[in-house]
Amino acid sequence: MSSRSTGKPSLVTGILPPFPLYQRDMSVRVENYAFQTPKTASRAEGGSSNMDDLWMTAKRYTKGESSKNKKGLTLLFTHCNGAFKEEWEIVIELLFRLNETAGEAFQIREAWTFDRQNHGDAAVLNSRVLGSRPGGVSLYEWSAALVAFVRSPHMEGHRMVVVGHSAGSTAWALTTKEFPKRQIPYVAIIAVESTIVNRAVFERDLEERMQHMDFVVNATQTRRDRWSSPQEAFKYFSKRLPWSVWDPRSIQLLVDYGLQSLPNHADGVTLKCPKEQEAISYPDKEPHFESDTQLGEISRSVPVHIIWGERIEFIPDYIRDSLSDPVDGRAIASVTEVEDAGHMVVQEKPDIFAKAMSDILLRITPSPASSKL
Numbered sequence: 571m572s573s574r575s576t577g578k579p580s581l582v583t584g585i586l587p588p589f590p591l592y593q594r595d596m597s598v599r600v601e602n603y604a605f606q607t608p609k610t611a612s613r614a615e616g617g618s619s620n621m622d623d624l625w626m627t628a629k630r631y632t633k634g635e636s637s638k639n640k641k642g643l644t645l646l647f648t649h650c651n652g653a654f655k656e657e658w659e660i661v662i663e664l665l666f667r668l669n670e671t672a673g674e675a676f677q678i679r680e681a682w683t684f685d686r687q688n689h690g691d692a693a694v695l696n697s698r699v700l701g702s703r704p705g706g707v708s709l710y711e712w713s714a715a716l717v718a719f720v721r722s723p724h725m726e727g728h729r730m731v732v733v734g735h736s737a738g739s740t741a742w743a744l745t746t747k748e749f750p751k752r753q754i755p756y757v758a759i760i761a762v763e764s765t766i767v768n769r770a771v772f773e774r775d776l777e778e779r780m781q782h783m784d785f786v787v788n789a790t791q792t793r794r795d796r797w798s799s800p801q802e803a804f805k806y807f808s809k810r811l812p813w814s815v816w817d818p819r820s821i822q823l824l825v826d827y828g829l830q831s832l833p834n835h836a837d838g839v840t841l842k843c844p845k846e847q848e849a850i851s852y853p854d855k856e857p858h859f860e861s862d863t864q865l866g867e868i869s870r871s872v873p874v875h876i877i878w879g880e881r882i883e884f885i886p887d888y889i890r891d892s893l894s895d896p897v898d899g900r901a902i903a904s905v906t907e908v909e910d911a912g913h914m915v916v917q918e919k920p921d922i923f924a925k926a927m928s929d930i931l932l933r934i935t936p937s938p939a940s941s942k943l
Contacts (some may be wrong), residue, residue, distance in 0.1 A: 595633075595663040602628030603628040604695060606723075607687060608716035620701045624707070627691040629655055631681040633666045642679030643669075643757070643931060644728040648716070648738030650763070650914070652790065652848040655683035656827035657735070657916055660819055665931070666925035675936035679728065682721070686712045686741075690848040694830060706850035709737060709857035719743065720755060722827075731768040731931065733757045735916055737851065739764040743861035746868045754872045758903075758934050760927065762877045763885060764893060765915050769859040771892045783852055784873035790849040795841045796832070800825050803839055812914060820917035866899045873903035875930050876924070879911035904930065 604625045636642065638856040645665070647658040662681045669677050682840065685692035688700050688707040700707075739761035746754050771781055797803035804825045807813035813821055829839040865874065876894060878885070894902040906926050911919040 580674070583793050587684065592732075595666070598633045598663055598666060601630040601632075603630060604692075605715065605719060606716055607711065615783060621702070623716075624687045624699060624711070625692055625695045626687055626712070626719075627685040628696060628719070629683050631659075631662050631666075631683075633670075635679070635692065636666070636678060637680050639674055639677055639679050640727065641674040641936070642677045642729070643675075643934070644679050644725070644730050645681040646716075646720075646730055646732045646742075647681065647683045648712075648732075648734045648788050649683075649686070649689065649849045650736030650738055650916075652689070652843060653735070654809050654842065655685045655827050656690070656823050657820070658683050658733075659823060660817070660920040661916060661924045663928065667927055668924060668928040669931060672932060675729075675843055676932050676934070682719075682724075684712075684716065686738075686851075687715065688851070690827065690842045691842065693843045693847060700844070700847060704850070706847050706854070708854055709741050709744065712741045713857070716741060717745045717748045723757075730756045731760065731934070733760040733762065733927070734764070735762045736765050737858075737915065738762075740766050740858050740861045744857055745812075746872075748862055751868055751871055754868055756872050758873045758930070760875045760877065760930060761893075762923075763915055764876065765858050765885070766861045766865055766893060767858050767889050768862045768892050768898070772855070772859070772891055775888075787849045787852050789853070790845050793845065795845050796838055797840075798838045799889060800829065800839055803829060812912075814880075815912070816914065816917040817920055820920065851907060862893075865893075869900045874900075875903050876905045877915070877926060877930075878905070878907045879913060879915035879918070880907045880909050881912040884913035906930070 604627050607624045607626050609622070613939050635789075644839075645662070647655070647662070647867060649655055650655050658681075662678075665681070687693075687696055688703075693700065719725065732745075734740070734742040739759075742759060743761075743766055746756075749755060794806070797806060804821060807821050807824060808818070813824070816824075828842055830842045832838045832840050868874075878890060882890075892898075894900060894905055897903075908915050908922050908926055909918050911922070915923055
């Protein structure tokens with residue numbers, strides 16, 4: 571994986587043998603957190619000013635004595651629309667293993683994953699408030715919650731690498747607005763199948779992009795969201811696209827963490843993130859445009875790495891290319907493609923993805939933790 575601004579991305583192929591159906595690494599310690607998020611006016615399209623009490627749920631991962639390594643890397647992960655913080659668990663366990671023999675500065679100190687306020691456990695915790703929020707939760711609100719965490723005592727003295735999948739990468743890019751350009755508190759940003767896009771590029775083929783968005787929204791609103799049991803849900807996902815091309819461990823994570831029991835003691839399970847909340851997240855376009863401007867402004871101050879799936883599904887070539895185009899002032903550190911993976915690369919090829927990400931982490935320049943928060 572070489573640094574580049576233009577040209578063909580580096581292609582990462584299969585290296586690690588697959589695990590048996592998901593057996594968690596019991597040496598990785600997991601702690602649950604919930605953070606009350608800042609009260610900011612929602613800027614979601616079609617939304618109104620909302621000053622509700624919302625919570626962002628999170629998990630902290632450490633392994634053995636990893637948290638004592640003050641020189642190590644702290645990884646902060648955000649998920650894509652419709653997913654949940656635990657989508658990263660397989661990758662996190664692999665990264666602890668892959669980097670454990672590296673120098674102290676490249677080992678994983680700890681990892682954190684975060685639910686958007688209307689996804690995963692946060693959707694359950696915020697269910698009452700979300701019922702009165704037809705406009706959903708904007709990426710601006712998620713970004714504000716992430717900034718509050720980054721500035722919290724939890725991250726004091728940490729060398730942070732932020733990693734975002736799809737809309738999750740937009741949320742991280744937006745966080746950089748809250749810091750001076752030369753004082754971004756991250757040692758690297760990794761954008762995975764990013765939905766960050768230049769407004770002019772998006773609007774150049776506006777009809778095509780809106781047709782695609784309408785298709786995704788309609789498919790989300792009309793898909794099945796109830797099953798008689800977790801076992802039935804696993805069988806359902808295993809036989810139907812897009813889940814049938816996922817690694818079976820990722821499907822198991824979806825069943826374990828993406829579903830909840832039906833309310834009122836009814837039999838069966840349903841999605842933690844209501845499909846209406848997921849659907850309303852897609853038309854929230856303005857944050858993606860604004861994050862593109864922000865990326866151009868900060869990419870020479872903090873290394874930005876981009877990872878794509880080799881198979882083009884959600885993000886067309888011309889948008890991919892524009893994201894790393896140096897004409898707009900960007901200086902992208904590296905662009906990587908994961909072989910035989912699509913937009914859900916994290917779920918489809920977690921082993922290969924983890925190796926690609928490990929290689930990026932091993933190239934981060936050792937430096938002291940930021941004290942400029």
